[in-house]
Amino acid sequence: MTDPLAEVVTLLQPSARFSKLVVGAGPWRVSRPDTGQPFYCVILEGVCHIAIDGHTPIGLVSGDFVLIPAVSGMSMSSLVPPPPGVETSIPVSLGNNEFRIGQPNGPVDSRMMVGYCRFGSPDASLLVSLLPELVHVRGAARLTTLVQLVREESLAQRPARDVVLSRLLEVLLIEALRSTAESTASLGLVRGMSDSRLAAAIRRMHEKPARAWTVIELAKEAALSRSSFFERFNRAVGLAPMEYLLTWRMALAKNLLRQTNGRITEVAQRVGYSSASTFSVAFTRHVGRSPSQYARENQQAAGQCLAR
The missing domain is CATH 2.60.120.280 (Regulatory protein AraC)
Structure with a gap:
């Protein structure tokens, strides 16, 4: 799991x-x-x-x-x-x-x-x-x-x-x-995971980040109505469900871009985008740099570290 x-x-x-x-x-x-x-x-x-x-x-x-x-x-x-x-x-x-x-x-x-x-x-x-x-x-x-x-x-x-x-x-x-109890955790993943209903949906997002999730599908995973799930998730995690999913996908994408030498099409598919262009637009909007620029900068930084 x-x-x-x-x-x-x-x-x-x-x-x-x-x-x-x-x-x-x-x-x-x-x-x-x-x-x-x-x-x-x-x-x-x-x-x-x-x-x-x-x-x-x-x-x-x-x-x-x-x-x-x-x-x-x-x-x-x-x-x-x-x-x-x-x-x-x-x-x-x-x-x-x-x-x-x-x-x-x-x-x-x-x-x-x-x-x-x-x-x-x-x-x-x-x-x-x-x-x-x-x-x-x-x-x-x-x-x-x-x-x-x-x-x-x-x-x-x-x-x-x-x-x-x-x-x-x-x-x-x-x-x-x-170790942080639900009552003392501030907003974030820990509080979300302490709620068994929300935890089920969060685990599914992490298990299959490439799936084209909708709020309705995630609410079903949590055995909640769409509105109850949306409100409960937002209140616990501090992000809307799809915003959390986007944040996690971008974190995975950054890690994959460093590991795959910038193979953007492959990374796009692994984090849930049907095309490299769609992924590039989303990544640039979220990160502030294009995937190719991000990969290139990290390769240069890695090369400088090896040269020292």
Whole structure:
């Protein structure tokens, strides 16, 4: 059976940038600008707050896990933050990728593992748009273990380190996304997959992306009326059913164009278009470049990487 969540995470090609242990001694606050990079953290001890642009601030306690697939402006602070306008000194390195923030000699009130990764896929933004903007999981023992494994592997210089890290991050992302309950998942694929009726239709779109699906056919797969399916899908995923299908087809098309050396007719057929010209129009409208231009640019980029 096709697993849409696994397909999206695998296509993202996650790899580790860095992972660190951070201890806080209040009051403290640290802010990060909009980076667009994936961020995750797990609280090992104590409590703190996290505030993300566009979302209500969240209180985090020991055992909590947070994943943001694409970081917008964000800040984290002690339970009682510094007064407004009071800046916290920059984190102090303790060695071995451990940092202390806040008071240099005060008692530690929080301890967390923090990590940034990157998505290697050239269409990362397209794929991330299918995921929740924020994942918050409480009592995440398995996720804590995975984050610890990522940290240990990133510190070690063992054979096949990058391969192991990429696989660990894939597992971490999938575990985080599937651990998110329907009530706490923000709009996206995860909430859609948590609805058994919608999940049936989403799986069918992923199993047969080339099929000429209609909303009526997808509603039948979900055992819902057309209007109920359309409204329920839109409310859960944040996209209309056919818009989701188009987004997935374009993600597949980009990946296929990189793998097939730009054989546009073949790619068009595999993602549901009857002709190369029809596919080219849809791809150009959605991506902003023609399929041939996209394939050519990626071949040039790959050649430059090999030449280094």
